[in-house]
């Protein structure tokens with residue numbers, strides 16, 4: 001294990017709770033899992049008990065104590081996906097890859113997992129491969145998803161790739177458009193928000209392409225800090241109804257014209273985002289108060 005590399009990761013992430021998650025994320029990105037030796041070093045250097053560090057490492061599904069493959073495929077077995085036949089999809093992936101859920105292929109390329117809900121219930125059965133959502137998955141799509149994951153899903157082209165699509169995003173409170181036609185990311189108008197952290201403020205721009213992993217722009221708020229996001233028109237704080245599946249930070253729920261919310265992680269640097277087709281009633285109820 002590269003002890004110096006891990007000490008560097010600990011040092012530049014600080015020692016608070018958000019820092020601990022960021023430390024574990026970076027170690028996992030380096031090793032594809034959290035080696036025991038690394039967790040011991042994190043506990044020692046941050047002054048936490050080993051039980052605390054293990055508690056965080058085992059609480060979030062994004063972390064693994066076992067080596068993972070280069071690619072990760074997660075099949076949702078939540079209720080909405082289950083009633084649409086998700087168990088059969090899991091079996092098809094198991095057969096295609098020759099492994100059970102929780103295992104990694106012998107070439108260390110692909111890990112198969114099951115999860116309880118990916119927040120896109122109306123699109124079920126839902127599968128996420130390397131952070132990219134595949135909606136309405138049927139058994140005959142399984143081998144294509146495996147091939148796509150093995151070939152690399154990092155490069156997405158919004159013009160030709162059906163897994164990414166542009167969103168029109170508005171403030172959930174005042175309903176004014178948050179689209180900025182003068183600031184493009186991924187070739188589309190970006191989504192503009194105000195971010196604040198410990199009295200520091202910043203104007204941030206996010207890619208409006210659902211499925212994009214492009215980082216948000218803006219430099220006034222430190223990397224890895226959990227920010228409050230505000231509408232630049234009415235200054236209302238964007239509400240949160242759930243936590244990020246990737247890092248556990250609160251998600252900010254933005255309104256989409258099509259009648260659902262787009263939730264984005266409020267931790268600077270985390271690219272966790274998801275469509276949530278259940279939150280719209282909650283927002284309407286809030287409006288009627």
Ligand code: FES
Nearest residue numbers: 076078081118121
């Ligand atoms: S139950 Fe599968 S995405 Fe919610």
